[in-house]
Amino acid sequence: MSLNVTPLSPRTPRSRAGEAPGSRDFIARAEKVAAIAEPCADAVDREARFPAEAFAAIREQKLLGMLVPAELGGDGARAADVVDVCAILGRACASTAMIFAMHQVKLACLARHARGAAWQLAFLSEVAERQLLLASSTTEGGNGADIRSSEAPVRVAGGRVSLQRDASCISYGREADALVTTARRSDGAAKSDQVLVVFRREDYRLEPTQTWDTLGMRGTCSVGFILRAEGAAEQVLAEPYERIHSQTMVPYAHMFWSAAWCGIASGAVARARAFVRQAARAAGGRMPPAAAQLTRARLSLETLRGAVQAGVANFERNAADPGGLATTEAQLALTMLKVEASELATTTVLTAMRACGLAGYRNDSPFAMGRFLRDILSSPIMINNDRILASADPAVLMSEAPTALSL
Template identity: 35%
Template sequence: MKILDYKSDSEILFSDLLEKVRRIGVDVLRPAANSVDREARFPQEGIDALRKEGLLSAYVPQTYGGMGLSIVELSAIAHVLGQYCANTAMIWVMHQIQVACIVHHGQSSSFFQNYLRQLVEQQSLLASITSEVGVGGDVRTSIAAVEKTDSGYTLEKRSTTLSYGEYADGFLATARRSPEAASGDQVLVLLERADTTLTLTGSWNPLGMRGTCSPAMNVSSTFNEEHIFSTSYSELSTQTMVPFSHLLWSSCWFGIATDALARARKFLQTKARQLRASSIPGDTHLVEASSQLQLMRANLHETLYEYAQMLDTMETLDDAVSDLGFTIKLNNVKVLSSQLVVQIVQQALMICGMAGYSEDSPFSVARHLRDAYSAGLMISNDRLNITNASLHLVYKER
């Protein structure tokens, strides 16, 4: 008896969209990925292709003309993009994190409502300015402060890394609420490109994720009071920025690992056909890597779907995400995903051998491995493990 698989209209539409993303990956991202990496250049063709399909407003509600996708659907897209070009995937993900901050915390303001409509129409690219010289990597602390002037407000900030800043149309920046405010009393501010000056203060020649173009920059901007989010950054970060970052970054890394394993599998299949053998050296590495990928998927998806359910009831979101158990779980997702992506790519390298080590081979995972090593540095795993260790001392398992 055949079991029919009934899908809702929305599922069918998203399936079609995901297939369109895969086609962009095949036709645009993969052919350019090596040159993006080699030249440490912005993946302009990839972002343009996503912009053309309206995917920069994927999370913007349909009320404003966006796609109104869920975080689960964003994760699926990030996973696909990560299989073709991790740089494009990470830039798209970081942009979506900024969009989510506006969607979740700005809709009560007519200014941000209009900005969302403008974002949809222009397919604007948003970047984040949370890093700062002198705070030791602690994004919940700021030295720079919002300052009131006779004509509005100003912000001067020295950023240690400003991803794709030169190519962004707008920025969400953290700062102290005022010059008199404590370092942890932060607000988030929307800086528009026309009113913002970026001054390059560092170079960009990293090991991996080279196309994100994230040098140090000094930022100077002017803006009106309506650009300042009414929600404190502490609350905004807990409810939106941290969950979106950990889950969507992990989705991107999941994509890197998926493609590395696919290359290793294809390498073994090709070798097995050549040798006319049913079992060849490297099989055990493939089995182990496959198990690790399954663990990565299960760990990510459990917390992803849990957070998605929380978003369905925004009124109680703060209580839900502030739960110590969820915080521990969320941090674990990021740490484990960033560790597993490296391990899986390393297993793929062992399977492919010199073919995986060579930059010019169709089985190369050199770029994958270099990109994967950045994962443990994006909000340091050491910092998250220290946080979780402290939380475990007071958390009671339910």
């Protein structure tokens, strides 16, 4: 089965004069990783283990630092480049794609909001040079999945910062080289008055409080921990998290997650296509009855790809305006992208499974769809669509739906 996919981004830059050969050839590099990740995907799912083979390949291809600015040793990639990589990885291994997406979201938060701070700039250079993997801690035991509320405060004294929090979920926490976490600004601050802090692996200890035995996305290893951390005061970003959240965290997360889900759906459609082709050959060229389901799955996939492409275009258009991403319309569009992509991806995989019939339903079949289905069902649940839609209700009331179709 070919791993080559049509890029989600409309423009993928290639090598330029003066750059190392292939330094910007993100699609080719991602496909090399996917070729390693795909044969291991079933084992990663079955054993609920970190996709170590895939991330060794990701480091070899130097993709972990792709969003780091070129002057700091990275590739200076666009968000659209990361979207392409997430989609290619998602087609091969959902857990690999989701971990990669989460890492790049945190890297974007640091790269876009360092404000020239020496510690953050040096750390970004280190990420690119050493291919460090960043984990995220934004949820706590008491706040559910409300990442705009923090219970635990940072405490700054004598040039040091410390934090202790009950982190209900830190995906791939044991395997990460550093942790990027939200926290309340101080003991007396409101829960919504948050900061973002970076801790190196040597700065913190993790004490597990929960296990990770889920239906899908098992390789993300999203275990709960008590986090105890201490570092230099400079490791706290000066930019308020409120701004980081709206300008970078939400836009990048929704684009990168959606791309990963699109990749999963693409993988399911490819498997269904292989089944229908085999069935047609066995029937002397007659198309099997389930071929219509393959056509429906492909239609749904193209709609999904179009939604992600439109989301990326909307982001790039608004990001060029200093206040563009803060507008109600931009925030609403990015919110709707996450919801629409997750629903479309789930529909696509289910339809692809119907195209395979019992062969897709069986776990011992070369056309088994179980892993694709279980992984994609996480998309409207792990980042809950109902919660997202409820938070968007005020914006929907304030924003009139556009009538023109042109972008």
